[in-house]
Amino acid sequence: MALDDLYREVILDHYSHPRNKGELPDPDIKVEGANPLCGDELSIFVKLDGGRVADVRFVGRGCSISQASASMMTEQIKGKTIDEARALAGRFKAMMQGEAVSEDELGELLALQGVRKFPVRVKCATLSWVALEQGMDEFETARGKVTAKATSERS
């Protein structure tokens, strides 16, 4: 298990230069995610426009994997519909569970594939994604603005 598989340069880059970091005023979806096992915390803010993700930001503190994954997620889902974003979350989680996925599907997110070899860290990588799913699910049920909570225990 080479450490380079876990700490790919693109991950370290997102960790030290997180994209879309900060709070978003008046979000349609706000989710507070936590990984109770290791104390990773992050909140995701989504602003929708015409059914698409118009803007998304996150704040949080935690390990490089959880923070880089959130940063990469914000870049990938901007402009996507709720269904497209959820489909991407599904493919990302499938990759973390060991399924083969292509670069066409996940792009830069493929860099997180190496986390699979370190089972205790998988929940760090999926935290932002399960939080996003939770928020989007609750948004659809409520048909309006929601503040949701999620933990990495949801799979």
Place this chain on the structure above:
Amino acid sequence: MLADRVRADFPILQQRMNGKPLVYLDSAATSQKPKRVIDALVRYYEEYNANVHRGIYRIAEQATEAYEAARRKVAGFINAPRPEELIFTRSTTEAINLVAYAWGRVNVGPGDEILLTEMEHHSNLVPWQLLAAERGATLRFVPFDDQGMLEVAVFDRLLTDRTRLVALTQQSNVLGTINPVRELAAKAHLVGAKVLVDGAQSVPHMPVDVQHLGVDFFAFSAHKMCGPTGAGALWARYDLLDAMPPFHGGGEMIMLVHLDRSTYKDPPHKFEAGTPNIADCIVWGDAVDYLQGIGMHSIREHETQLTHYAMRRLSEIPGLRLFGPESPQRRGGILAFDLDGAHPHDVAQVLDQDGIAVRAGHHCAQPLHRRLDISATTRASLYLYNTEEDVDTLVTGLQAVRKLFAPRTTSVSGS
């Protein structure tokens, strides 16, 4: 150096991790075991495995004698006045729960207070939360200062005639702080409170004398002191144990059983329902023999020197913040720290590649970390088998961590 003499006693330390020697710096979580303890465990199962206290055949008598001999050894290790005052449990946690359940439910009532500290392990906090909720009692907490020392002036203020129990750790499992148990116990007794001490982190590392400390209840376990997992103990003053109702009901703890009522054995058996963890308790006695053969003063001295060395070496690392007392005399060999720019899980992951085992997280002390305003720390903890080379390897590893997580000067992709 002590470690050079004893390292050969620990088979696990001879193996290599990722092609490198194992640098084991997690003894505060569980210690490694010397060969004589491992051998004693095999010997029990191969030569005299039998249930205790009832058999009238030879190996059952042998097992019973070995089990009670271990009780005498473990009791003697903390200078308990009588071996009958030592109850075998499965862990420190169970020992504390025993007191909360059997003593607490009778002696703590509405309006009473239990005085704890903000540096307790969850095992010396959650049982009291459960008791307080059930009995309508209130928990009070002694804070610690920026050096990780208990604020004794606040203790004095919080200790009142409402205080039924003072429960505190002798040595913090995160800060390493050694608390002034004897001084606080004497004060607690002046207001009529009982005193329980969590000795999980102290007993393995320094001479401990429960009579000198002047406490009422003392909980500790085998696996942090070169013994096996699954064995712990509660020591308590005999008069307290005698007055307490049982904890668990079942076999081994009864005198006469009728359909509607039972009478119980005297302590310690009253509190040891069911077949005990015979093998591990017996072997705990071998761990005591091993440590006493080396001498607890020698172990304490070795760890104090090594802690001093480690603190000096760690202070060379920019951005590293070490928690706990500055004086090695006031602390044990537990070094919890924060490294600027690198999360503890990342630190531990990178160190693992060099065969270095440290712990990352909240170490079952979330309120303590909240007080420090951090979610997690990296913790390196020392024991008799650790060397200055182990510390040097850790420092080299931490330099590599810093390099890996140093802020990137150029961004791979912009945003």
